[in-house]
Amino acid sequence: MTSHRPSAVIVMAAGQGTRMKSATPKVLHEIGGRSLVGHAVVTARALAPEHLVVVVGTGREQVEAHLAAVDPDVRTAVQEQQLGTGDAVRAGLTAVPEGFDGTVVVTSGDVPLLTAETLLELTAEHDKQGNAVTVLTARVPDPTGYGRILPGPDGTVAGIVEHKDATAEQRQIDEINAGIYAFDAATLRDGLSRLTTDNAQGELYLTDVLAIARGDGKRVGAFVTEDAMQTEGVNDRVQLATLRAELNRRTLDALMRSGVTVVDPSTTWVDQTVQLEPDVTLLPNTQLHGATTVAAGATIGPDTTLTDVQVGEGATIIRTHGSGAQIGARASVGPFAYLRPGTSLGVKGKIGTFVETKNAAIAAGAKVPHLTYAGDATIGEGANIGAGTIFANYDGVNKHHTTVGRSSFVGSNSVLVAPVDIADGAYIAAGSAIDQPVAPGEIAIARGRQRNIKGWVARRRAGTTTAKAAEEALADASGDTGEKA
Ligand code: UD1
Numbered sequence: 468m469t470s471h472r473p474s475a476v477i478v479m480a481a482g483q484g485t486r487m488k489s490a491t492p493k494v495l496h497e498i499g500g501r502s503l504v505g506h507a508v509v510t511a512r513a514l515a516p517e518h519l520v521v522v523v524g525t526g527r528e529q530v531e532a533h534l535a536a537v538d539p540d541v542r543t544a545v546q547e548q549q550l551g552t553g554d555a556v557r558a559g560l561t562a563v564p565e566g567f568d569g570t571v572v573v574t575s576g577d578v579p580l581l582t583a584e585t586l587l588e589l590t591a592e593h594d595k596q597g598n599a600v601t602v603l604t605a606r607v608p609d610p611t612g613y614g615r616i617l618p619g620p621d622g623t624v625a626g627i628v629e630h631k632d633a634t635a636e637q638r639q640i641d642e643i644n645a646g647i648y649a650f651d652a653a654t655l656r657d658g659l660s661r662l663t664t665d666n667a668q669g670e671l672y673l674t675d676v677l678a679i680a681r682g683d684g685k686r687v688g689a690f691v692t693e694d695a696m697q698t699e700g701v702n703d704r705v706q707l708a709t710l711r712a713e714l715n716r717r718t719l720d721a722l723m724r725s726g727v728t729v730v731d732p733s734t735t736w737v738d739q740t741v742q743l744e745p746d747v748t749l750l751p752n753t754q755l756h757g758a759t760t761v762a763a764g765a766t767i768g769p770d771t772t773l774t775d776v777q778v779g780e781g782a783t784i785i786r787t788h789g790s791g792a793q794i795g796a797r798a799s800v801g802p803f804a805y806l807r808p809g810t811s812l813g814v815k816g817k818i819g820t821f822v823e824t825k826n827a828a829i830a831a832g833a834k835v836p837h838l839t840y841a842g843d844a845t846i847g848e849g850a851n852i853g854a855g856t857i858f859a860n861y862d863g864v865n866k867h868h869t870t871v872g873r874s875s876f877v878g879s880n881s882v883l884v885a886p887v888d889i890a891d892g893a894y895i896a897a898g899s900a901i902d903q904p905v906a907p908g909e910i911a912i913a914r915g916r917q918r919n920i921k922g923w924v925a926r927r928r929a930g931t932t933t934a935k936a937a938e939e940a941l942a943d944a945s946g947d948t949g950e951k952a
């Protein structure tokens with residue numbers, strides 16, 4: 468726990484996000500495997516605040532439901548009307564006990580690259596300087612649209628002027644307000660109670676609290692970050708894409724520095740929630756999402772998308788689409804495999820080409836190499852499932868289970884009609900339709916018996932090239948027989 472632990476973090480997320488042109492509230496749009504507000508909450512959590520409050524308004528029900536799912540301990544406060552950032556924080560304060568003191572950190576729900584480290588630096592600086600307010604700032608080449616930092620004496624801050632309210636001279640200032648602050652709680656409460664809407668946008672500006680505090684003789688400071696990208700907000704889908712790419716680039720950089728090989732960073736996408744061990748190799752066009760984990764020495768890709776998949780040490784997954792699956796150490800999957808939820812593959816197992824699996828437990832060393840659907844199945848250790856085998860799990864109403872025992876062998880192009888049980892050490896003849904149990908050591912043959920009709924081609928296909936070939940072959944055969952006789 469940090470010694471600069473704030474009493475509360477308030478995340479402003481009530482705004483409309485008009486420029487997204489979306490039925491989905493802006494803060495629920497995703498980058499890097501988390502919603503924008505999800506990033507804000509994860510970052511805020513790193514400060515271990517006593518209270519974590521998200522101010523909701525636009526799309527309130529949706530945002531609240533989402534927050535309850537990602538962090539049930541988050542409190543929400545409703546801002547009925549978007550009257551400005553000052554009003555948003557005032558709403559946020561209604562969700563924390565009246566009269567509490569300490570530091571209140573305020574952030575935005577649309578600044579996804581902000582890191583916990585930067586917030587920790589901000590609160591550390593706030594405490595070190597003994598400030599009443601500390602604002603996170605950055606120097607940017609184009610400050611248009613942002614609030615500008617008005618300098619005070621001795622490196623302090625006199626106030627913030629919004630772009631729309633700024634004079635031509637003030638607009639020359641390139642140090643911008645990131646919209647992220649540490650406030651002394653009493654200073655914040657007092658400042659908010661004194662805000663007016665006497666400005667270009669007719670809003671209650673949170674930024675005015677700084678000049679108010681300063682006017683009361685309190686110390687107001689800035690913490691300048693060198694990493695301006697961390698302060699960038701998402702207002703439209705162009706910025707969403709820009710920050711998504713930047714976040715991914717940062718994620719991949721960190722992974723490569725930790726020992727992961729990324730062959731083509733420009734086509735590789737890894738969510739923040741994914742964990743990769745050293746000596747994992749990611750080949751081009753790989754996307755890893757959700758709770759995916761990959762153990763040391765495994766190779767993923769090319770052209771592979773995995774969501775919530777756990778991959779064991781040294782496994783290989785080629786051109787595969789998978790979700791909710793567990794792949795054992797040194798197992799191999801693909802190319803062209805489709806792993807659906809509930810798939811597990813044991814150590815050194817194989818799920819091969821054009822194979823779809825669902826709710827299928829495939830034990831160590833078992834092989835499902837080609838053209839198979841394995842749904843609702845248990846496949847024993849070392850079993851071999853022949854090419855084109857279908858586990859027919861659905862009777863049109865219910866799903867049923869199939870078991871194939873240890874070291875059993877299912878011949879190609881068989882249909883296993885569930886529910887059915889094939890014991891350990893059994894064989895299924897190729898082309899069988901199996902709907903009865905098979906005991907250990909048995910072979911089950913369930914197909915029409917082969918019947919050959921002599922002379923059929925000559926009688927029914929006379930004059931064809933087939934008939935001619937048959938005639939020649941038969942003549943040769945009788946000739947051979949003649950010579951030998
Ligand atoms: C704000 C700052 C500006 C700063 C910029 C950084 C003010 C007055 N200005 O401007 O100095 O440079 O952020 O990005 O604070 N929100 C609410 N309720 C409201 C209004 C806003 O919850 O009534 C939320 C928004 O959802 C957003 C955040 O507050 O997450 C910032 O609001 P926004 O309207 O984007 O402020 P800016 O005009 O960008």
Ligand code: MG
Nearest residue numbers: 577700701702
């Ligand atoms: Mg903004």
